[in-house]
Amino acid sequence: MLSLDFRQVASNEELMGYIDNGLYDLYDACFGVAPYFEDIEIDRLRSIFMGYLDNGFVYLCFNEDKIVGFMAAIPLPSQGDVYNIAKEHIVNADEYWYHADIGAAPQLRGKGIAKGLMQILLDKTPASSILMRTYENNEDSKGLHKRFGFNLLTHPDGTPVTQNVEGKRKSGHVEIDKRIFMTLVRE
Ligand SMILES: CC(C)(COP(=O)(O)OP(=O)(O)OC[C@H]1O[C@@H](n2cnc3c(N)ncnc32)[C@H](O)[C@@H]1OP(=O)(O)O)[C@@H](O)C(=O)NCCC(=O)NCCS
Numbered sequence: 001m002l003s004l005d006f007r008q009v010a011s012n013e014e015l016m017g018y019i020d021n022g023l024y025d026l027y028d029a030c031f032g033v034a035p036y037f038e039d040i041e042i043d044r045l046r047s048i049f050m051g052y053l054d055n056g057f058v059y060l061c062f063n064e065d066k067i068v069g070f071m072a073a074i075p076l077p078s079q080g081d082v083y084n085i086a087k088e089h090i091v092n093a094d095e096y097w098y099h100a101d102i103g104a105a106p107q108l109r110g111k112g113i114a115k116g117l118m119q120i121l122l123d124k125t126p127a128s129s130i131l132m133r134t135y136e137n138n139e140d141s142k143g144l145h146k147r148f149g150f151n152l153l154t155h156p157d158g159t160p161v162t163q164n165v166e167g168k169r170k171s172g173h174v175e176i177d178k179r180i181f182m183t184l185v186r187e
Contacts, residue, residue: 002063002111006120009058015049018060022067023049030103032170035135036177039168051078052100059120061104061113068105071117073097073125082163086131086181089153089161096183097125099132102141109140118148128186136162136178150182 009015024042031038052058052072061069076096077083087093099121104113121130132150134141153161160180169175 002108004068004113004116005062006116007060007062009053009060012050012053015053015058016046018067019046019049023060023070026067026070026105027103029106033106035137036167037169037171039170039172048101056097056100057124059117059124061117063105063108068108069113069117070101070103071099071114071121072101073099073121073130075127076131082131082133082181085161085163086153089155090129090131090183092129093131095127096129096131097127099125099130099145102144114144115147118144122148122184130184131181132183133163133179133181136160136180142180142182145182145184148184149186150184153181153183 009018019042024045027040027045031040049058049072052074055078056072056074058070058072060067074097076086076098077094079098079100082098083093086096090096102114102117131153132145155161163179163181164176165179166174166176
């Protein structure tokens with residue numbers, strides 16, 4: 001039986017402690033494997049999460065004081081590459097927030113960690129509309145976001161808006177993968 005506890009990260013100092021004590025390992029366990037195989041160095045993760053904290057918010061999920069989930073959101077204009085694509089397809093893109101990250105410990109998947117984090121995302125985001133981006137074949141992420149009301153961002157002909165994202169892989173190579181976008185528009 002899990003005893004999940006969701007906490008907002010309050011400061012950079014707290015964030016650095018979490019990164020050193022479980023968050024980096026969890027991030028690597030989420031994105032260092034299929035379908036991403038991302039090779040993220042700890043300093044890069046520090047700077048990514050500091051950006052989240054400076055502009056938006058970060059929540060962590062704990063089980064028995066161990067970090068088992070993470071989630072972050074920021075105003076969409078602060079995520080330059082995504083914002084530039086979004087504003088070509090969304091009239092009021094500058095009013096959106098960007099759901100920048102979510103992950104759950106592999107050994108505890110399917111037990112509600114991400115659903116808890118998604119509920120916090122919906123409750124705490126100070127904007128009515130949210131954009132997210134994921135790998136085009138990430139069925140877990142697409143299913144999770146669909147469940148919370150997100151829809152695929154498409155061109156007028158119904159084909160998905162996509163972005164090719166370049167990143168260093170565990171293999172040591174820099175590779176490109178294709179991402180899709182989903183939006184949640186609330187009244
Ligand atoms: C996506 C991820 C965060 C889900 O975490 P989780 O804690 O296992 O998810 P939860 O148990 O809280 O909820 C899963 C819900 O999402 C949906 N879902 C999950 N996998 C799904 C799939 N393959 N197909 C359809 N829906 C799916 C379901 O609605 C499910 O709820 P239900 O079982 O009650 O119907 C997790 O798989 C993960 O960390 N993946 C690696 C990192 C990643 O890809 N992050 C997203 C980047 S955008």
